[in-house]
Amino acid sequence: MSVLIFLDQSDGHIKKNSLEAASYGAKVAEMLNTTAEGIVLGTINEDLAGLGKYGLKKVHSLKNESLNNFDAAVFASVIAEAVKNIGANVVIFSNNFNGKAIAPRLSVRLKAGLVSGAVSLPELSNGFVVKKNVFSGKAFANVAINTDVKIISLNANAYKINEVEGIAETTELNVPIPEAKVKVQEVNKVVGEVPLSEAEIVVSGGRGLKGPENWGIVTDLAKALGAATACSRPVSDSDWRPHHEHVGQTGLAIAPNLYFAIGISGAIQHLAGVNRSKTIVVINKDAEAPFFKAADYGIVGDAFEVVPQITEAVKKL
Numbered sequence: 001m002s003v004l005i006f007l008d009q010s011d012g013h014i015k016k017n018s019l020e021a022a023s024y025g026a027k028v029a030e031m032l033n034t035t036a037e038g039i040v041l042g043t044i045n046e047d048l049a050g051l052g053k054y055g056l057k058k059v060h061s062l063k064n065e066s067l068n069n070f071d072a073a074v075f076a077s078v079i080a081e082a083v084k085n086i087g088a089n090v091v092i093f094s095n096n097f098n099g100k101a102i103a104p105r106l107s108v109r110l111k112a113g114l115v116s117g118a119v120s121l122p123e124l125s126n127g128f129v130v131k132k133n134v135f136s137g138k139a140f141a142n143v144a145i146n147t148d149v150k151i152i153s154l155n156a157n158a159y160k161i162n163e164v165e166g167i168a169e170t171t172e173l174n175v176p177i178p179e180a181k182v183k184v185q186e187v188n189k190v191v192g193e194v195p196l197s198e199a200e201i202v203v204s205g206g207r208g209l210k211g212p213e214n215w216g217i218v219t220d221l222a223k224a225l226g227a228a229t230a231c232s233r234p235v236s237d238s239d240w241r242p243h244h245e246h247v248g249q250t251g252l253a254i255a256p257n258l259y260f261a262i263g264i265s266g267a268i269q270h271l272a273g274v275n276r277s278k279t280i281v282v283i284n285k286d287a288e289a290p291f292f293k294a295a296d297y298g299i300v301g302d303a304f305e306v307v308p309q310i311t312e313a314v315k316k317l
């Protein structure tokens with residue numbers, strides 16, 4: 001019996017969201033009086049024993065180059081075998097793109113109950129009950145998992161990374177790797193930017209910016225703050241910005257500590273992807289814009305006048 005945490009990696013480094021999942025898993029293991037163990041797939045540049053500082057007692061790895069390109073079906077198969085070999089009864093993912101793709105497949109393979117988008121630690125006083133967001137973040141549901149193996153995917157920023165003293169034992173996994181049904185031919189990486197899903201601060205622009213030629217005010221503020229940039233859906237649909245920046249119900253769901261919404265009306269579909277941000281600052285020239293209802297701070301004004309002033313003020317800090 002153990003809690004197994006999938007440690008998602010990119011270019012040989014464990015993603016921040018997975019470290020949150022590791023700390024969360026370590027706490028779940030403590031609550032269940034068992035151990036937390038990590039699983040890493042693909043070649044990795046990290047000191048795996050050092051991951052003990054996130055509360056992991058063991059880290060299992062399968063350093064096979066074929067696993068460097070993410071394939072949800074292959075990963076689900078490998079993790080399913082690992083779960084059986086290790087005897088894990090709780091499996092935890094980050095609720096990021098990869099976690100969202102693997103967890104349901106694993107759930108089917110293991111006939112295990114899955115709660116996706118968990119926002120807090122499970123409640124164990126009456127079974128195994130996990131709280132999650134529903135209705136695009138407008139409500140919470142408490143969901144009981146009744147199967148022997150339980151799967152949870154944890155929302156980004158829902159649990160803080162907790163460092164402890166400790167060194168993890170490392171083991172090489174010996175499980176079959178199925179042949180992928182699809183082959184990745186080319187990967188075009190977005191380089192030199194703060195990854196949106198992991199950013200602490202996000203500066204986002206909407207149709208109020210009128211066109212791609214005006215995006216300098218967004219990128220300048222983002223640069224001054226060390227932030228990632230994002231946009232509303234019409235902006236990426238119009239090719240003003242790349243699609244990977246689109247946040248909302250049909251885009252990326254993010255939960256940064258600080259979210260700037262510039263010239264975005266605050267439609268429910270946009271809010272669905274950003275309303276878990278810790279602090280929301282809205283800049284809109286229309287005082288009646290719905291986004292102000294969700295804002296912690298609001299500035300009614302013309303973005304073209306307000307935003308450069310904020311950028312200058314930030315640069316002086």
Ligand code: FAD
Nearest residue numbers: 206207208232233248249250263264265269270285286303
């Ligand atoms: P607009 O609604 O046009 O708002 C522009 C805002 O800019 C206005 O509030 C205006 O007052 C303000 N403004 C104008 N000029 C200035 C200025 N100079 N200074 C300051 N403010 C100014 N949208 C998403 O974003 N993400 C999604 O994932 C998403 N999914 C969807 C899924 C479905 C099924 C559907 C039907 C819609 C979805 N949408 C999504 C679209 C959504 O409903 C809205 O249409 C969209 O979010 C509006 O984008 P916007 O706020 O940039 O533009």
